[in-house]
Amino acid sequence: MSHPESKKCLIVVRTYPSPATSGNEVSCTAAITEDGKWLRLFPVPYRFLSEDQKFRKYDWIKCLVTKARADNRLESFRLQENSIEVLSERLNHWQARKELILPLRKHCLCCIKKECDEKGYPTLGLFRPKTIKRLMIEADTPTWSEDQLRKLRQTDFFKTNPKTELEKVPFNFKYEFSCDESFCNGHTMTCVDWEMGQSWRKWKSKYGEGWKAKFRQKYEAEMIEKNDTHFYVGTVHRYPGTWIIVGLFYPPKIAQEALF
DSSP: OOOOEEEEEEEEEEBOOEEOSSSSEEOOEEEEETTSOEEEEEOOOGGGSOGGGOOOTTOEEEEEEEEOSSOOOTTEEEEOGGGOEEOSOOOOSHHHHHHHHGGGEESOHHHHHHHHHHHSOOSEEEEOOSEEEEEEEEEOOSSOOHHHHHHHTOOOTTSOOOSSOOOOOOEEEEEEEEOSSTTOOOEEEEBOBHHHHHHHHHHHHHHGGGHHHHHHIIIIIHHHHTBOOEEEEEEETTEEEEEEEEEEEOOBOOOOOOOO
16 A cells, blocks of 8 residues: 655646545546646545635645555546645746646647557646637536435535535536647547536526526637637546546737737
8 A cells, every 4th residue: 555645736627526436526636746747636525625625726735645546547646635735825827827837738639649548648638729619518417316416415424514515517518629730630528627617607697598608708709719728638537538628728818019
């Protein structure tokens, strides 16, 4: 059995929670260590964490981890939940974020997949799509299954249970895009970024049937026209050959200087 290691890392990905295989609910969480390596942390029952442990994207944290045994992906480590310490060194500015994150950027998704197929890793990555064609909003099942509800409704006497039950997002959000490779035939990938789920929850209450227009403005129009959009991607543990977009990195585009 491996011994716990102390890691200092920058949180860059947190997905919308889903019912856990064991336990209640979990969020896929990815980070970059202070020496510039990918780190996948699990399980992270985010809503069950104490308030002082609820990290945000671009927070630095310290935690104890052990190399995962049930998950053989190189970047996967099991988190000791009670060891999380949120540090005060939050990266609030895009330039500071880019300096730490962009050195890990790969040329394209096609390259990341090819490297993973050949070597078995990486199973996490970041790239800039050549073009984003559109955002697809597809209806999904409106409610949790009985088995999922059973898991979500388990109580834990050793944790502070959330005040509300996890709301299911009854839509799948997918991006259709292409890579900067001559042999790329285009990709359509599900995006499970936490921000998207929270935006849906907020805007369907605020705008009613008009939520889609607001949603498309931010996650389609602005991601295509306004932002220098990158995708964080990762494989699915139960389906190793399947990749999904686990998060969005979207610094504003830098305007070209006028030529004189």
